[in-house]
Amino acid sequence: MLIGPIVLILAAVPMVAGKVSPDGPFGxxxxxxxxxxxxxxxxxRVAGGAFLMGGLVWLAAAILLPGHFDTLREEREAIAFIGATAVAVATVVSTMYVEGGSDS
Structure with missing residues (x-):
């Protein structure tokens, strides 16, 4: 359950650092x-920050929630829901910034 948030965090770090070129895979x-x-x-950078925060929230859920549910299935569903919600919020935030920034 830790692979998803770690991959998201590792993908966001170069974005936050401004090391992603418009001619690269993201551009x-x-x-x-x-x-x-x-x-x-x-x-x-804004999108990277949003995805970094989403990854950290997801990672925190994956670390802190195990053992707080009656079944393993409930635990996995809760962590997956938190992860999906964090990624969706990060996507909306970055899209709103890009769409709002294109008007100026």
Whole structure:
């Protein structure tokens, strides 16, 4: 149950650090940007921060919740629900930032 949040955290760290290029796997390519590269890097940092926080919440749930449920199935479902919710919130936050930032 720890693999998902750890992968999410490891993917978010380079985004927060600004080490992801628009020409890399996360980017559309510099020639296809609808914004400046500076705006793109700012958006990637915000998205990375949102996913980092989501990963940390998910990791905390995976570490702290075991042993608090009657069955293993309830435990796994609760951790999966918290993880899915954290990822969904991070996705919405990053999308809202990017969509809001494209108007300016």
């Amino acid at each position: 559309p390519g510099a020639e296809h940007l609808d914004c400046s590269e500076q705006q793109w890097y700012r958006g990637i």
